[in-house]
């Protein structure tokens with residue numbers, strides 16, 4: 001493609017028009033298609049993603065991840081921004097847990113935040129991995145067996161194409177046909193689960209220096225350096241040799257614009273660090289607290305929780321962090337920090353049953 005055609009392609013891409021489906025070399029065809037697509041903004045259906053075969057520009061896609069019990073397809077939205085110059089492939093996934101939505105806003109904002117013409121390499125984004133969970137307004141993958149059997153998709157990766165249940169197969173479809181072959185680096189966007197909250201927080205395995213660098217480039221409030229957990233997307237990617245981190249963007253079921261904007265700035269830094277975007281990194285005033293372990297303080301009694309600490313608070317061993325009371329307001333139990341550390345998560349739902357988390361401390 002000539003440079004002027006490339007420039008036109010990027011111009012169209014910026015307007016949200018999928019130039020890449022258009023055969024290069026025909027300006028008349030390109031503008032005709034542009035008008036059509038501008039009206040429909042339709043996504044192209046795919047059964048497998050191969051970004052190496054795609055033309056430069058913006059590609060709006062829908063991945064067929066299998067079918068429901070009615071035979072209808074489960075469509076997963078995918079966007080690919082391919083730069084004119086070859087470079088790294090960065091994968092951003094969101095809502096692997098169906099009620100953790102801030103990452104979708106991060107993706108929307110990120111796509112509006114940089115000039116596609118300046119991109120080197122390829123950005124692959126999935127604004128909503130767990131479609132069955134999102135449909136059911138639920139953290140889990142919700143199948144149709146037994147009136148809606150549930151599975152934690154983020155304990156099933158890399159999944160199994162021939163697995164014995166829908167969730168394993170869904171994870172396998174995504175892994176084999178979208179994630180595995182289209183990522184050199186990845187960030188999996190989550191939030192804390194319902195009834196609780198996180199600040200901006202990164203899980204990263206510092207044994208991999210690229211993952212460590214990505215964690216700091218994201219400029220979160222806290223980082224947990226850990227070796228991952230079997231079945232998470234991050235761990236499956238790491239085991240496949242793809243440096244990855246999990247970015248936790250606040251709490252579930254809402255947009256939090258401040259944390260979303262910080263995530264976008266952090267992702268710019270990650271992309272600059274990978275030489276995908278030009279320019280220097282934005283220096284953050286925030287120095288993240290790094291811990292290697294976390295502890296959950298659970299309630300032993302059901303009742304109403306009063307939490308005495310806030311996110312990111314420093315706590316000392318022995319400090320009272322929560323009180324449980326009954327419906328009459330009488331104290332049932334008090335809970336204390338077992339270590340010196342920083343508050344990573346707090347319960348936001350006051351109703352707590354035995355075994356529910358009150359406070360999580362990173363140390």
Ligand SMILES: [Zn+2]
Pocket residue numbers: 096097100154190191
């Ligand atoms: Zn999650």
